[in-house]
Amino acid sequence: MKRVLPCLMIVFALVLSMGLLTVGPAQAAKTLKWAHSYEVDNPYHTYALWAADEIQKRTDGKYEVKVFPASSLGKEVDINEGLTLGTVDIIHTSAAFTGRTYAPLAASTYPYVFRDLEHFYKFAKSDLFRELADQYEKITGSHVFCTSYYGARNVTTTDFPVRKPQDMKNVKIRIPNAPAYGIFPRAVNANPTPIAFAEVYLALQQGVVDAQENPLTIIKFKKFYEVQEYICLTQHMLDNLVTITGGHLWNGLSADEKKIFTDIMLEMSAKISNAIEEAEGELVAWFREQGNTVIEDVDRDAMRAEVAKFYEKNQGELPWDEKMWDRIQSIK
Numbered sequence: 001m002k003r004v005l006p007c008l009m010i011v012f013a014l015v016l017s018m019g020l021l022t023v024g025p026a027q028a029a030k031t032l033k034w035a036h037s038y039e040v041d042n043p044y045h046t047y048a049l050w051a052a053d054e055i056q057k058r059t060d061g062k063y064e065v066k067v068f069p070a071s072s073l074g075k076e077v078d079i080n081e082g083l084t085l086g087t088v089d090i091i092h093t094s095a096a097f098t099g100r101t102y103a104p105l106a107a108s109t110y111p112y113v114f115r116d117l118e119h120f121y122k123f124a125k126s127d128l129f130r131e132l133a134d135q136y137e138k139i140t141g142s143h144v145f146c147t148s149y150y151g152a153r154n155v156t157t158t159d160f161p162v163r164k165p166q167d168m169k170n171v172k173i174r175i176p177n178a179p180a181y182g183i184f185p186r187a188v189n190a191n192p193t194p195i196a197f198a199e200v201y202l203a204l205q206q207g208v209v210d211a212q213e214n215p216l217t218i219i220k221f222k223k224f225y226e227v228q229e230y231i232c233l234t235q236h237m238l239d240n241l242v243t244i245t246g247g248h249l250w251n252g253l254s255a256d257e258k259k260i261f262t263d264i265m266l267e268m269s270a271k272i273s274n275a276i277e278e279a280e281g282e283l284v285a286w287f288r289e290q291g292n293t294v295i296e297d298v299d300r301d302a303m304r305a306e307v308a309k310f311y312e313k314n315q316g317e318l319p320w321d322e323k324m325w326d327r328i329q330s331i332k
Contacts, residue, residue, distance in 0.1 A: 029056070029064040032249065035073040035082065036092035037197050039221045043275035044092050044148075044241065045069045051268040058260045065090070071198050076176065083142045083246040090245045095147055096178035098242060102136045103319035108147065110319070111184040111236045112304045113328060117277070120149065120238045122331050124269075128324075133242075141247030145265035148243065149273035151215020151280060152235040156228035158210055163232070164299045165189075165306045174200055174212040179317070184213070184236045187310035188303065197222075204228060215239060216283040217276055225292050232295040233284075234303060243269070 034052065038044045045067065052065035073079055073088060080097050082088035099106025107113060108129075114120045123129055124147050133144035155162050155173070162168060168188035175181035177194035185192035190211075195203050203209050204227040212224060213236070219225055243265050253261065284294050311318060320328070 029061050032063055032065045032089040033073065033087075034065055034067045034090040034092075035079040035088045036067075036069060037071045037076055037079075038069060038092070038218075040069050042069075042217065042221050043272045043279075044150075047268045047271045047275070048092065050271070051264050054264045054267075055261065058264065059257060062257075071196075075196050075198070076178075083244060084140065086246060086248045088246070089249045090243065092241045092243055094150070094176065094178065095240050095242050096176065096180040098136060098144075098244075099179060099319055102132075102139050104324060105132045105136045105144075105242075105319075106178070106180050107132075107319045107324070107328065108240055109178075109180040109237060111180075111187070111307045114238050117149070117152075117238060119331060120240065121273070123328060124148075124240070126331055128327050128331070137247075141251075142244050143247065143250040145243045145245065145262060146269040147240045148269040149276050150239040150241045151217050151276050152233075153213045153215055153237040153239050154219070155211055155213045155232045155234045155236075156219060156224055157230045157232065158204070158207070158228055159230075161230045161232060161293065161295045162211075162234065163295060163297060165302050171211050172209045174203060174209045180237075180319075181213075183310060184234075184303075184307060187307045200224065201227065215276070215280070216287075217279050220279075220283060220286070225287055225290055228292075230293050230295055231287050233298050235298075235300060236303060236307070 034048055036044055036048065048067045052067055055063050055065050074082065076093055076097050079088055079091045080093055080100070083091060094109060096106045096109040108120070108123060114123065129147065137143050155168070157171070160167070165188040168185065168190040171190040172193055173185050173190050174195045175185060175192045176197065182192040193209050195209065200212055201222060201224065204212060204224060212228070213234070214222070214224065219231060225231065245261070250258070284296070287294050
């Protein structure tokens with residue numbers, strides 16, 4: 001018996017070393033929910049999947065991220081509320097929707113704020129953007145990782161072209177339900193009509209509205225070109241989406257984990273922006289191949305002038321003061 005016990009102990013040690021026997025249950029991965037409103041072929045979804053895989057790899061399987069596209073966990077307003085309630089952990093959302101809680105963070109989505117796309121990219125990496133994001137976090141508890149290019153928004157219409165501000169007069173145009181999106185239609189005397197993203201195609205098809213406005217990528221992914229003849233390159237907003245995590249997740253991460261999540265999100269943001277830029281460069285020709293009429297000779301200077309007049313008359317509605325506006329415009 002004395003000789004048997006040492007032999008058993010040796011066998012037990014070998015089994016443990018080979019991983020054939022474990023002591024206690026293995027730690028299960030923590031499942032995180034990532035929600036957004038965009039289709040599965042949109043770069044915001046495909047690169048969220050990429051980021052989810054990277055999070056799992058770089059945290060050695062501690063976190064498993066499931067991505068829920070196409071408003072499957074709720075509309076834009078719902079998933080923003082979900083961060084506060086803890087029912088979702090990460091979201092992509094238009095910066096315009098953050099304005100419901102902290103208006104200045106939504107400034108980047110207002111019409112003609114940026115001179116061009118380079119100006120937006122420099123803003124996205126600026127101290128000013130991080131200051132606004134940090135203030136949003138103080139108010140909401142939710143942490144903003146980054147903002148990414150969503151595309152230049154353009155007007156589409158059923159049966160008339162838009163080339164100048166006067167062409168928009170009394171046009172019933174669908175907008176997202178956030179204040180920033182109503183500015184351009186109001187400035188050009190159109191009739192802005194909030195409709196949920198998932199319901200836009202049907203509203204256009206049934207003539208509930210005459211027009212809508214979105215980036216070219218979304219006009220393609222959501223198939224709005226099927227029910228709109230004219231695609232008018234107003235480029236009135238350089239729209240952008242922020243990627244945010246709820247405080248319930250962020251505050252529970254270690255310093256190393258926070259760096260891992262942040263690094264991945266910044267890498268993802270660059271991939272998204274590059275993909276959308278590339279797609280925009282190809283889509284004008286693609287829409288023409290589908291039989292749409294693309295209006296390129298839009299008088300954007302006249303559009304910008306009407307928006308500037310609106311800003312001057314309605315300063316109380318704007319999410320910036322003169323100092324903040326000057327800081328945005330001074331970014332070079």
